[in-house]
Amino acid sequence: MITELGHFALILAFVIAIVQMVVPLVGAHFRWPGWMSVAEPAAQAQFFFTGFAFMALMWAFITSDFSLRLVALNSHSAKPMLYKISGTWGNHEGSMLLWVLIVSLFGAVASVFGGGLPPTLKARVLAVQASIGVAFFAFILFTSNPFLRLAVPPFDGQGLNPLLQDPGLAFHPPFLYLGYVGLSMAFSFAVAALIEGRVDAAWGRWVRPWTLAAWIFLTIGIALGSWWAYYELGWGGFWFWDPVENASFMPWLLAAALLHSAIVVEKRESLKSWTILLAILAFGFSLIGTFIVRSGLLTSVHAFASDPERGVFILYILAFFTGGALLLFALRAQAMQAKGVFGLVSRETALVANNVLLAVSCFVVFFGTLWPVVAEMAFDRKLSVGPPFFxxxxxxxxxxxxxxxxxxxxxxxxxxxxxxxxxxxxxxxxxxxxxxxxxxxxxxxxxxxxxxxxxxxxxxxxxxxxxxxxxxxxxxxxxxxxxxxxxxxxxxxxxxxxxxxxxxxxxxxxxQDEDIRVAELNKPFVVGAYTLELQNVRRVQGPNYRSTMADVEVTRAGRFVALLNPEKRDYPVSRMPTTEAAIDYRILRDLYVVIGDQQANGGWTVRTYIKPLANWIWGGCLLMALGGLLSLTDRRFRVAAGARRTPREGVPAE
Structure with a gap:
């Protein structure tokens, strides 16, 4: 019953999004206050019903309702509760429902905290935001419905991908989506400003907190994904220039450029056209990332789906929003004349240089990511663009x-x-x-x-x-x-x-130091300044997996450092093995050990890495996110910062 209510709530949210897309936009055009005022309650109602649908799907995962096709394909009764919950978005259909939930969340927040916005601009922003929701509601309901039932439910489910059964991957997608989708608000502000034909300092103040919030979430999401790849995949790296890694990194670069460009719009009323263009491209690259992950165009361990039909639908969405916004940008170019004048040596010029470097680096990553596809389609050549190029x-x-x-x-x-x-x-x-x-x-x-x-x-x-x-x-x-x-x-x-x-x-x-060898039991070997000894390899039964676990003692100059337990896990339900690295974390270095297969002579393949400053990578990312969060709490950059302030007596207005 709850599942059917969730499905109905999703359809109702779709209908409300259509109303929110059309009515306020018409009202803003004709200056009809009643029609414009529809945007706020519609945005909040859309979020409420989408949230209900998402919670209904989560409840189906928690209760292991295998009559639901999505639960049967992506869950199992023996899974720990955390991974039952994260299984809600650990698949294509559930992750898209999370996507539209966040789209509606940002719209609802804008409706509540956007009191300082001019009524026409606010109505248009919420209408554009709703149009994004409409496109993805249609995508879910017509191609990726998470509420489909099975005529004959199985006794148990097929389980979640073992690689996703990890705390890092439980929290990584929500943060990443908050960043991806958060850029939709900057896009909505840009398109609304183009429709109005006005971009000024106040607009720069309004768009900055939304962009900053999206950039913070993207930073945290990318850092969590990088950390997960580091300790979970067992290859010893934190970044592989994987297509899906690049898909999240490109919007991050453009969002950083947009943040700095909006400062110039706010302070000097310059770079208006460039800032609008960045807002369009930043969200456009978020859509490109969605297309890459779900179309099967590029293979990746992170990919959610490889259905070309779904990929074409997303391609249409990408073409409509990005192409439509760029067309509107071209038509309204004359309305974005710069007012501020600055010298060749100035902070404005430094911010322009910052923007150019970030934008060019983004397009370098974009070129390297898609060039193998272009080469195969255009020249019938199979190429691989890997870390050396990037x-x-x-x-x-x-x-x-x-x-x-x-x-x-x-x-x-x-x-x-x-x-x-x-x-x-x-x-x-x-x-x-x-x-x-x-x-x-x-x-x-x-x-x-x-x-x-x-x-x-x-x-x-x-x-x-x-x-x-x-x-x-x-x-x-x-x-x-x-x-x-x-x-x-x-x-x-x-x-x-x-x-x-x-x-x-x-x-x-x-x-870093790297060592790969066949280690025999109770025979020490040296890597850098450390002595390692494989003491034992035993079989361990986990909650929903079987593990081959090693005991590796680490000493330095005869002093005990750590006892590490690298594993090879096998998940019977999904029939998929995983590698679990054992890591001794220290401030200045990590000692990283991976156990491989047993060899003919009875020894085991052991890979050892000494990785200096590894934790500083994610510490630096968290410091960036903390800086963004601190800036977001500044009263000048809150959502309503654009509200016109009443000058105090005796003090001239700014």
Missing amino acids: NAAFSPFMVLLGIILPVGAMLPWKRGLVGRTAWRLRFVFALAVALGVLAWAMQTGRSGLGPIGLFLGVWMVVGAFADLWLRGGATGRFRRMLRLPRADWGKTLAHAGLGVTIFAIAGLTAW
Whole structure:
């Protein structure tokens, strides 16, 4: 009964989304307040009914209702409760229901907290947001209905993909979708502004918190996915330039560019056309990511579905929204004339450089991701574009971005002097160079990647905090620093987090040790500064799997370090093996051990990695997200920040 109610609620939400798409848009065109006011209750009702449908599907997974086709294909009665719940979105149909739930959530939040928006703009924003919901409601109901019943329910289900039975993957998709779909609000603001024919400083203030929220969620989602790949897949890496990894990374790059571009619109009323274009492209790349994951166009361990029919439907959605928005952008180009004028050397120019580097790096990733498909279709050649291409093509843009970031963040608006600003950072530069040279001198037989990464990391982290320090003045420095806006502190933490991540990636890539061997029981072997001994391999029964577990003792200079238990698991229901790495986490390094197959001589294949600074990668990502969250709490950047303030007596309005 609950399942049928959920199905009915989903259909009702679809109908309400159609009403929300049409009525407020007509009302805004004719300036009819009653019609425009429909948008707010419709957005909230749409979220309520979509949420009910999602909870009904989750209840079916929790209670193991195998009469529901989706539950029978993606769950099992023996699964732990966490994975029964996460199974709700651990499949194509359920994940798309989560997608539309988040679309409706952002619309509902905008309806509640958008009180400062002009009525016509608010009505159009909510109408455009509803149109996105309509497209995906139709996609779910006509091609991917999660509420289909089975005529003859099985006794038990087929189980969830074992790779998804992990806490990291339980939380990774919701955060990623909050970021993906959150960019739909920036898209809705952009299209609504194009329809109105007005983009001004207030619009820049309105669009920034939505973009910032989406960027925060994307940062957390990507970090969780990277961490999961690191410890769960057993190959020792945190990033493989997999097509689906790239699908989430490209919108993140464009969202970062959009954030910085919107600052120029707000402060100087410049870069209007570019900012609108970024808002369209950022959401467009989110749709491209959805297409890649679900069309079968590119193979990936992360892919949800490989149904070409569904892929074509998503391709139509992508073409309609992105193509339609770009057409409207071309027609309204004359309405986005820049007002602010700035010099060649200024903070505006630095932000333009930031945008160019982020956008170009995004298109480099896009080219590398889709080129194998283009080559096969156009030239009948099978090509593989892997990490060597991406590392070589992408890294220079990030290095250049890291170099200009501290100086660009300190340049004054309108016009400035590079020499004067760089001179203020002379001690930071000297410290970064000294530590980079020290790292080069201490390493033997290594590349320059590690020292360059250390230089960039110190330059960006210390440079970010030096900006706050210098703004504190000569007297009462700490008091003035603490009184700076939260957005300034957030910017500092985000830039520092990027510096930490760049240094950690460079250090791990340059300084890691790797060892692959056939280890025999009770025969120690040395990897780097550590001695490892395979003491035992035993069979273990898990809650819904059987495991081959090893006991590996690690010592250093005769002192006990850790007892690690790498595993090979076999899930009888899905008949799929997985590798579970054992990791000894430390502040400066990880010791990573993987057990392989038994060999003819009785030994076992053992892979060992010593990974310096591994945890700093995700620490830097969390620092970036924390910086974004701190900025989001700044009163100037809240959703209603665009509301016109009443000037206090005796104080001129801004």
